Amino acid sequence: MARVRLRNLRKTFNATEVLKGIDLDVDDHEFAVIVGPSGCGKSTLLRLIAGLEETTAGDLWIDDDRINNVPPPKRGIAMVFQNYALYPHMTVAENMGFSLRLAGVARVERDMKIREVASILQIESLLGRKPGELSGGQRQRVAIGRAIVRNPRLFLFDEPLSNLDAALRVQMRLEILRLREALGSTMIYVTHDQVEAMTMADKIAILQGGVIEQVGAPLDLYHHPRNMFVAGFIGSPRMNFLPGSVSIVRDAVVTVNLDGGTALDLTVPAGRLQRGEKISLGIRPERLIPHDSGQLRGRILAVEHLGSTSFLHVRAEGGAMLITEVDAGNAARVHDSISLQVDENACHLFNEDGEAIPQC
Numbered sequence: 494m495a496r497v498r499l500r501n502l503r504k505t506f507n508a509t510e511v512l513k514g515i516d517l518d519v520d521d522h523e524f525a526v527i528v529g530p531s532g533c534g535k536s537t538l539l540r541l542i543a544g545l546e547e548t549t550a551g552d553l554w555i556d557d558d559r560i561n562n563v564p565p566p567k568r569g570i571a572m573v574f575q576n577y578a579l580y581p582h583m584t585v586a587e588n589m590g591f592s593l594r595l596a597g598v599a600r601v602e603r604d605m606k607i608r609e610v611a612s613i614l615q616i617e618s619l620l621g622r623k624p625g626e627l628s629g630g631q632r633q634r635v636a637i638g639r640a641i642v643r644n645p646r647l648f649l650f651d652e653p654l655s656n657l658d659a660a661l662r663v664q665m666r667l668e669i670l671r672l673r674e675a676l677g678s679t680m681i682y683v684t685h686d687q688v689e690a691m692t693m694a695d696k697i698a699i700l701q702g703g704v705i706e707q708v709g710a711p712l713d714l715y716h717h718p719r720n721m722f723v724a725g726f727i728g729s730p731r732m733n734f735l736p737g738s739v740s741i742v743r744d745a746v747v748t749v750n751l752d753g754g755t756a757l758d759l760t761v762p763a764g765r766l767q768r769g770e771k772i773s774l775g776i777r778p779e780r781l782i783p784h785d786s787g788q789l790r791g792r793i794l795a796v797e798h799l800g801s802t803s804f805l806h807v808r809a810e811g812g813a814m815l816i817t818e819v820d821a822g823n824a825a826r827v828h829d830s831i832s833l834q835v836d837e838n839a840c841h842l843f844n845e846d847g848e849a850i851p852q853c
Contacts, residue, residue: 495520495555495569495647495679495825496519496520496552496554496555496556496557497517497518497525497542497553497554497679498517498518498521498552499513499515499516499517499518499542499551499552499554500516500551500552500554500567501515501516501536501551501555502514502515502516502548502551502552503548503550503551504534504537504538504548505549506550508790509825510671511534511537511703512538512541512549512703513702513703513704513717513822514551514704515538515703515705517708519681519696520679521679521734522678523676523695523696524670524679524682524693524694524696524816525565525672525681525682525694525695525696525698526681526683526689526690526693526694526697526698526699527681527683527684527697527700527759528681528683528684528687528690528697528700528726529685529688529699529700529701529726530687530691530701530726531685533590533701533702533784534700534702534703535683535684535700535702536651536652536674537637538683539555539572539776540650540651541553542570542649542681543568543572543649543663544560544563544564544568545565548561548726551722555646555647556656557832558788559632568647569645569646570648570649571640571641571645571647571649572648572651573633573637573640573647573648573650573653573748574636574650574651575652575653575655575656576656577624577632577633577636577656578636579632579636580624581625583601583623584623585611585616585619585620585621585623585802586604586607586611586619586621586847587675588635588639589610589611589620589635589638590604590606590607590767592624592642592643593606593637593642593643596667605748607638609644610638610641610642612708613638613641613672614634614637614672615634616631616634616638617637617692619631619635628808629661630657630661630664633654633657634668636653637653637717641850642675643767645679646678646679647678647679647680647681648678648680648681649680649681649682649683650669650682651683652682652685652840653665653669653682653690654666654686655684655686656683660731662689664817666689666693669682669693669795672692678705682707682740685746686791687726687728687729690711690727691711691715691727693713694711695710696709697708697709697710697727698709699723699726699727701722706720706723707723707761717849718732718775718841718849719848719849720763720843720849721734721773721775721847721850722752722847723843724775724843724849725801730779730804730816730818731779731816732775732776733776733777733781733813733815733816733822734773734775734813734843735751735753735774735775735777735809735813735815736772736774736775737745737749737750737771737772737773737774738769738770738771738772739752739766739767739768739769739770740756740768740769742766742767743766744763744849745761745762746759746760746761747759747766749774749842751774751789751810752810752815753789753809753810753811755789755835756834757774757788757837757840758837759837759852760852761842761851761852766844769846772842772845773842773847774840774841774842774843775834775841775842775843776836776839776840777818777842778804778816779818779837780836781815781816781817781833781836782790782817782833783805783825783831783832783833783834784832784833784834786832786834787832787833787835788833788834788835789809789810789815789833789834789835790810790830790832791808791810791829791830791831791833792807792828792829792831793807793826793828794807794808794814795807795825795829796826799821800841801819801820802814802819803816803819803821803822803825804819804829805817805825807833810832815833840852
């Protein structure tokens, strides 16, 4: 279908630089997700690829074509928007076939393509209805169908599920993945929801403040975050962070003293940390285990029951807020004292600048 290359891509609005030199490769047939908090520049990046905004600097390539100055209709791209952008006075069939009609495609061929795509999306019975008669999920299918009929070489999705309720979002995630498998298309998908990113992507690019913080496979980002921002953004609930400092440095082991008095021995390559250096220790909720002899002590402030699991929100000695994941049968209650065992093999260390320190 299409290989996308972005090189030193920049976008400035007035005096504000929104994108600050984006480099990203999306391979043929790959499902890439650009994820980040509101205002990080992810939708702007998608609009640059689509040609809806002009680049300030840098290069956009699709396959061997530099497309910076190619108008949107000639880029071979179809975009699915957050707000569906359907024409309210047109039927579903008319909405889906509108771009084909503008392109001068014959009525018979147009109708055949519309019915073929409607069959893929299981919306054949809706072709005569207007958008006002459809549910949110049905409108989203129509918007996707309108993109598919154009047979683009690249699909762009701009937060397409954010207007749907939780159950429908899960269903539509599966629908998009099934569609991707059926079409074999290259897709770039923008979202602020890291759960969508983790469950859908072949590759995730994490954007923050107009800069890509890290690119990689979902589990690579989860297990090997480059910095504290990535570590805290990927994972639900987020990673726990505990401030501290290095008290002892040996060949490949450092002793870390956490605020609150707990000392932990962690394996770190020689020379990466110095005695007295400030650090933050990260630990995922599922690797922080309630245990009578646990190194961390605190008090439970809240309990979230989620069916098969529960999350305990704990204020540790020293003041840090922690979350631990436990089985639903755990009898812990609000205001209980609790001890938590740190899995030292699952800890992440970050220096004072928030950059990850590799461990042995």
